Amino acid sequence: MYLYLCFDVEDLVHPDSDDIPADIATMLADDGVVASMYVVGEKARLWERRGRWDVITAVAQHDVGLHTDHHSVHPTASEYLADKGWDDGVAEALAQEGPGAADLARLFGQFPSSWATSGSSWAPQIPAATRQMGIPANVYAHVRTGDGGACWYAGQLCYGEYFGIRGGENTYCDDAAFEAALPDLLARVEAAQRSGLACLGLFCAHPTRLRYTTFWDVLNFFRGENTPEAEYKSAPRRSDEEYATALRNLRRMIAAVRALPGVEIISTRELNSRFAGEGGPVAWQSLSGLAEAVLSSEGIAAPYPVEGAGGSVSAAAALDLLTRAVVRLAQGGAPPTALLSRSILGPSELAPELPKSFEMGRRAFVGYCQELAQQIGASSQLPAWLLVDKLPIGPGPLLKACAATFLAWKSSHDGVLVEIAPAPGEPDVAAELAQRGIYDKLPGWPPHRPDLRLDLLAKHTRLQSWSLAPASLRA
Numbered sequence: 001m002y003l004y005l006c007f008d009v010e011d012l013v014h015p016d017s018d019d020i021p022a023d024i025a026t027m028l029a030d031d032g033v034v035a036s037m038y039v040v041g042e043k044a045r046l047w048e049r050r051g052r053w054d055v056i057t058a059v060a061q062h063d064v065g066l067h068t069d070h071h072s073v074h075p076t077a078s079e080y081l082a083d084k085g086w087d088d089g090v091a092e093a094l095a096q097e098g099p100g101a102a103d104l105a106r107l108f109g110q111f112p113s114s115w116a117t118s119g120s121s122w123a124p125q126i127p128a129a130t131r132q133m134g135i136p137a138n139v140y141a142h143v144r145t146g147d148g149g150a151c152w153y154a155g156q157l158c159y160g161e162y163f164g165i166r167g168g169e170n171t172y173c174d175d176a177a178f179e180a181a182l183p184d185l186l187a188r189v190e191a192a193q194r195s196g197l198a199c200l201g202l203f204c205a206h207p208t209r210l211r212y213t214t215f216w217d218v219l220n221f222f223r224g225e226n227t228p229e230a231e232y233k234s235a236p237r238r239s240d241e242e243y244a245t246a247l248r249n250l251r252r253m254i255a256a257v258r259a260l261p262g263v264e265i266i267s268t269r270e271l272n273s274r275f276a277g278e279g280g281p282v283a284w285q286s287l288s289g290l291a292e293a294v295l296s297s298e299g300i301a302a303p304y305p306v307e308g309a310g311g312s313v314s315a316a317a318a319l320d321l322l323t324r325a326v327v328r329l330a331q332g333g334a335p336p337t338a339l340l341s342r343s344i345l346g347p348s349e350l351a352p353e354l355p356k357s358f359e360m361g362r363r364a365f366v367g368y369c370q371e372l373a374q375q376i377g378a379s380s381q382l383p384a385w386l387l388v389d390k391l392p393i394g395p396g397p398l399l400k401a402c403a404a405t406f407l408a409w410k411s412s413h414d415g416v417l418v419e420i421a422p423a424p425g426e427p428d429v430a431a432e433l434a435q436r437g438i439y440d441k442l443p444g445w446p447p448h449r450p451d452l453r454l455d456l457l458a459k460h461t462r463l464q465s466w467s468l469a470p471a472s473l474r475a
């Protein structure tokens with residue numbers, strides 16, 4: 001099992017918190033360990049302004065990811081995306097997070113390996129936007145599927161499985177508490193490994209919390225408040241002795257986890273490269289199995305099993321494949337050995353419900369499939385609907401109709417009728433994804449403003465469940 005060591009470097013309030021990631025980075029580099037330092041863009045700019053090149057140089061020995069551009073300073077990620085649709089939301093996320101990625105690349109000499117959620121401030125546009133800006137993964141993602149520890153969502157590689165020592169940073173500062181908690185942590189890592197997880201994040205620390213007993217943002221950015229710099233409140237500070245104890249125990253914990261058989265410590269950057277890209281060739285022969293899976297239930301699965309493409313495809317990729325397969329059949333001749341499964345986003349709107357079934361000739365349906373394949377190919381996104389006989393037909397009914405047409409191809413002819421029937425507008429997991437990823441998580445983060453709007457975030461989380469599929473390691 002690959003295990004990546006997570007550090008959230010984020011304190012924008014206490015200048016002397018700058019030393020802590022440098023101490024950790026130097027200590028771990030001495031041990032030959034490469035950790036993942038998720039640094040807030042503004043934190044890196046503060047180091048630059050304060051001339052802390054010693055800190056930047058120390059941290060640059062490790063993998064660097066972007067822990068958002070400005071963390072808890074309002075508006076946070078969920079807050080700036082709360083009233084957005086899809087395209088304007090992706091554009092906003094690019095505008096908000098892009099400067100952080102550029103600054104980390106400039107200061108550390110490495111483009112961020114990942115975007116790591118701050119607190120629970122997440123939105124479904126983030127994975128799409130970070131992929132667009134060239135960041136290859138999201139850490140602490142709010143979505144998951146499969147049991148490998150990583151999935152594809154909105155075109156991005158998302159890592160969702162992580163945990164840390166019981167009691168967090170307070171535990172490191174107290175030898176007795178640490179002795180008591182370490183065996184439990186090691187047992188949980190071993191259990192995760194036995195369960196077959198491919199990768200796991202070990203949450204190591206918010207470095208600032210090895211010095212400060214309270215979070216910098218709870219004091220200054222609580223529930224929507226933006227305290228001006230001149231009025232920053234400082235947190236109670238731990239003694240030098242407690243700090244030294246914390247560093248020592250952190251080092252011991254990492255050494256103990258590293259010694260577990262079958263656990264390989266890896267940077268997030270290296271882990272990204274161990275995963276195969278999304279999609280890949282899907283054997284033509286397995287497309288009937290895919291079509292049967294689509295028709296085997298009334299709902300829409302996410303993902304669907306296939307031969308090739310890592311063993312499964314998202315519901316969006318399934319629609320793309322079956323649409324192109326129908327078009328290919330209509331062209332005649334020998335079919336190809338495989339079709340390439342592509343990374344396809346979910347739609348940006350929910351289609352109106354189809355009130356009742358209707359039928360059309362197969363030749364006409366193939367024409368609509370050509371149009372759909374072109375639209376998907378041009379945008380890498382499912383359209384919200386396709387106008388069929390002036391009726392808006394969503395991806396759900398289209399997926400079912402394509403699957404049925406593909407399976408019936410051999411025994412039918414152009415005069416045969418294709419039925420377009422009402423079907424769900426989103427995959428079966430959509431509601432649960434929004435519940436867990438938005439409603440259960442966002443309101444509980446102390447900095448989030450109490451009136452944070454959740455409905456649009458939930459809506460787009462649901463719609464992007466079309467793009468959800470497990471990620472698989474390279475063969």
Ligand SMILES: [Zn+2]
Nearest residue numbers: 008010118119
């Ligand atoms: Zn954070």
